[in-house]
Amino acid sequence: MFRFKIIPRILLIIGVGFSISPSSHAEEKTLHLQTIPVVYQQVNKEIIVDGIIEAVNEATIAAQTSGQVQEVFFDVDDFVKKDTVIVRLKSIEQKASVAQGEAGLREAQANLRVAQDTYNRTKKIFEKQAISESEMEKAAAELDAARARVSTAQASIKRTTQQEEYTTIRAPYSGIVKERHIQVGEVANVGQAIMTGFSLDTLRVIATISQNQAAAVRQSQSASVIVHSLPDKPRIAVNKITVVPYADAQSHTFRVRLPLAEAIDGMYPGMLVKVAFTVGTEQRLMVPTSAVAYRGEIRAVYVVDEKGNVSMRQVRLGKESLNMIEVLAGLDVNEQIATNSVDAAIKLKTQRAATAQPATAHP
Template sequence: MMAIQRICLALLMLGSLPTLAQIATFTADRTRLPEERWFDGAVAAVNQATVSAQTSATVQELLFDVGDEVPAGAVILRLVSTEQREGLNQAEAALAEARAVLAVETPNQARSKDLLGRKLIPQSEYDAASGRLNAAEARVKNAEAALKAANQRLSYTEVRAPYGGVVSARHVEIGETVHPGTPLMSGFDPGIMRVEVDIPQAVAAQVRELMAARVIAGVDKAIVPERIILFPVADPSTSTVRVRLELPLENFGLYPGQFVKAAFTTGNTERLLVPAASIVHRSEVTGVYVIRDDRPQLRQVRIGGRFGDQIEILAGLEVGERITLDPIAAGILTGAREPD
């Protein structure tokens, strides 16, 4: 005897066999829902960049690697700074020398001006003193600019993250010599993502009118974009229009390059929906228990997409028919074998 039949017999002996009145039912009806067109899309990071060297040096220390989370402004890599520090020392010495000369020429020019006023020196001597003072002031300004540049070059030996994110690639090794423009590390901010989709021109007009979409990032995981941007041009080689879906500022576990599905609303349609709990899966057969002649009868159906806790029925069920919400109880009542 089959297992379910033995259960039915035991329940019958105990007087616990469920009755049809005890089984919850649902009357099939059509619900008006948005009609959607699905397309493949690719995830991209809004903040995604490759940090490059800005000075010539040797890699001394790598503080982060691929997959590490990096705070904004953190030092991610250090370069050997011997040459840059020597340049800074020279710039500081040059500035000190220029200021010393200025300290001498300033009172000299003041004395020359006083002597000229008392007609004790010729105009040419005063002009020479003024010229030396102007030259000393110019050398100080030049030395200050050189010191600022030297400090800037030294700062280039500590490479910092422009924003917080995750390291996606490391392009150098310790001991490697780099030059201005050499890629060092790449990263992205996982909290600010978007999806880019290419849709047919015919669909683009409907999308532009309704401006509604969902990003399907997994089973039962739909993300509503905060903003939908349609590019104002089409690709003549593919006859498609690119759409950019800006996702909310939240970490959804997506990463750049990941493929997802994008569902665009193109209109409205009526769908026959039933609760997902009423669906029976038996081997390769999918069905529901339909109430006919006051008895539940298993009927094969063809299902479509899932909408929350409901599933669309494409064929096998008509509007107004009643189905059971507890297929196990219905199977016990009819003596049918349910799948494990």
């Protein structure tokens, strides 16, 4: 009974040992790690600060005539196309003024015709020397006055017609309504805010830099906007940098405007971004981002020695640039590291299994 209990246990252990060994060696043979030496690389020296996206075209539309609000066609967050009517005011007084002006114009034109006829008759009589020169001058003066009254009436019609047009308020450009300042039934006075809106067609980034950084930023004129929420476009190049020519009296900082060349999906006014100003180059110890393994709070790479053995090495990381990341501590120059942390982790696991196999096979 004692032998029957021991023999199956030994056979089971031997069987397990044989089942691990072939698979481990097969996996180790098929997995080939790509490695690169750790070297210093020349990268851009950058000043990275926070930035806020804002719309270049943002305005508050105000009433240009008085009147009661009759209709409001849009509300907050609505998209409005250019020249679309957004608010309409009652225009009873304005239309009455236009009608009054048109009547005044007709009267002035009638008086002008009479004055013109009088002048023509007076001129013929004057040429026959039947009237004095003063009477001729009087007829000419009355004709000039009649012409002036016609011009005044025409100008009045333009003014009243424009006032009537002001009762129909249109969007100056395509955009989104940010705020609505008036309700139906309220009386809008001249200059009163109606709606605030902004356009997404043209955006810019506003950043703040210290006075020690201002000279370098002005000289370099090179920057990019970093948007972490846009994985497809992690960096957006900026072709113009404007550093305002005065500093804030309280913080002693300078404002910088960076216009974006085109509208980009996923970027909206008010979003927080990073702005990287390139102010030169410097040497840094860089490794591919794909070589870094993240294990909770630990950041590590896989070092490969001359015999091909893999070991995990904890590192301290710095700034990231394109597909490379800086290593501040944990690696030496010319050490070989695996470019793919996932493959290296598999290789290390296989390596440890192979090392532990003999002890498992022969207890």
